[in-house]
Amino acid sequence: MATTNGADVDDDTFDADDDRYDTLVLPADVQKVIDQILPSTDEIDRVDFNPVDYINQLFPTEQSLANIDEVIGSVKSKIRALDTDIRFTIRGHSDTEIDEHKALEEAQNSILLLFQQMREIKDKADKSEEMVKEITRDIKQLDVAKKNLTTSITTLNHLQMLIEGIDKIEAAIKKKSYGDIANLLHPVISVLEHFQPYINIPQIQELSTNVKELTAQITVQVRKECEDAFNGPNAKNFTPNQHFLDVCKIIDVIDPKLRLEVINWFLKTHLSEYTILYQESQELTWLDKIDRRHAWLKRALVEYDEKYSRIFPVHWEMVER
Structure with missing residues (x-):
């Protein structure tokens, strides 16, 4: 039996080795953190709590045992209060677990919804991309059509110029209007060059033949004009005029060989x-x-x-x- 200030307490009553009084021993650093988070002045919360010493403090003398019923009642009240706190704490943890579970479900649902929205956005983006590709293809087709249309219009204009030019040259040859021939011949030859890629087309080939025949006919005429001017009976009395100036312009367009031939005629005559x-x-x-x-x-x-x-x-x- 232990004795404290005259009051004797039976040590067997509070056997420290009894399994009912096993104490949970935590590491020192863990206990230190708990003390910082949950500070307490109650001696029962101390790590080195000794039940025997605690009881001896409650009943220091034999006379104090007269109040044992009050002390027991007070201890029971504390126990009930602790039980109540424990129940509330457990219930709170249960509610927290429920809330956490609910929050987790909501988070999972939100993630699923987000994935669905992302999938919808991707689908819309894919559709938009496909639409853009289709629009681009349409634009390219329209661009090609525009180029083809522009080429067709240009070709038709050239064809009209060629046909009209040939008709005008034929009329000018009959009149020996060398000024008109000089103005028409070069544009007609230039326009005909645009049709070289289509020369195998019968209609274009026919127009090309017409131009060659007209050129040959003009060559004969201008050669005759030069021969009369330089070697004819009136060569010594030849007086340059606008008519012969137009002849020289035609020669300049037709053929460099003809030009050299005319130059030699002139030099031979005058030298x-x-x-x-x-x-x-x-x-x-x-x-x-x-x-x-x-x-x-x-x-x-x-x-x-x-x-x-x-x-x-x-x-x-x-x-x-």
Whole structure:
């Protein structure tokens, strides 16, 4: 029996080794955290709580045992209060678990809803992308159609220009209107070049043949004009005019070979006197007569400048020849 200030308490009554009084021993650091979170001044909450010492404190003397019923009642009240707190705490944990379970279900439902919305958005995006592709295809088709239409309109305009040009050239040839021929021939030849990719089409081939025939006919006429001007009976009396200027313009369009042929005719005609006067067998070819040769050439150049410079195109370079 233990004795505290004259009051004896039987140690067997509070055997520390009894399984009913097993104490849950927590690690020191865990206990420290619990004490910080749930501070308590009650001696029962202490880690080193000793029931025997606690009872001896409640009944320090034999006389204090007279109040044992009150003490027991007070302890029972505390026990009931603790039981009530424990029940509320357990119930609160149960409610919390229910709320957490409900919150988890709501979160899962929200996630499912979110996935559904994302799937709907993706489906709409896929549909929008497909729609954009279809619109793009339509735009490309329209663009190709526009280009084809533009090409067709341009081709038709060129075809109309070609046909009208051929008709006008035919009429101008009959009238020997070389000014009109000079203005029409180059555009017609240029337009015909646009139809080279379609030359196998019978109608285009026919138009191309017409242009070639007209060109050949014009070539014969302008060659005759030049031959009459430079080698004809009245060649010495030839006076340059607008008519012959138009002939030179036509020659410039038709063929470079014809142009060279005309140049040679002109030079042969106007240098024939020089060729005769200054043959190697002639006295004028001597070195002491070179001033006379120079004078003849100067006179010929002056004559050319006054009479012919305006009818021959500059790029023919007649003076340099």
